Amino acid sequence: MDYLKLLRERAEKSRVYSSHQLVGLTVAQILNDEEHKALFIRLAKDNKGVDLIAIARSVAEKKEVKNKGAYFMRLVQKMGITRRHANSHNKRQRRRNLSAKKD
Numbered sequence: 176m177d178y179l180k181l182l183r184e185r186a187e188k189s190r191v192y193s194s195h196q197l198v199g200l201t202v203a204q205i206l207n208d209e210e211h212k213a214l215f216i217r218l219a220k221d222n223k224g225v226d227l228i229a230i231a232r233s234v235a236e237k238k239e240v241k242n243k244g245a246y247f248m249r250l251v252q253k254m255g256i257t258r259r260h261a262n263s264h265n266k267r268q269r270r271r272n273l274s275a276k277k278d
Contacts, residue, residue, distance in 0.1 A: 230250055
């Protein structure tokens with residue numbers, strides 16, 4: 176029975192293995208939007224964590240914003256931060272298409 180208790184306790188603890196995970200979780204806590212922590216971790220993986228945390232803090236300071244997570248994402252899109260990943264994905268797709276045409 177002690178083993179099950181130990182497993183439950185371990186499941187409750189957060190495990191952060193890399194810096195982008197820490198940045199994503201920090202952004203989620205700042206915005207009080209734990210539901211979308213995977214999205215914030217993905218953003219942190221592809222972008223500078225310092226920039227994301229700075230944007231999140233500025234959004235958190237605004238009292239009139241009801242949905243801080245959505246507002247944060249809108250600001251990130253306006254700044255063009257999310258486009259970097261999309262552009263690199265498009266380049267990979269074009270390379271694949273060109274190599275498929277050669278064969």
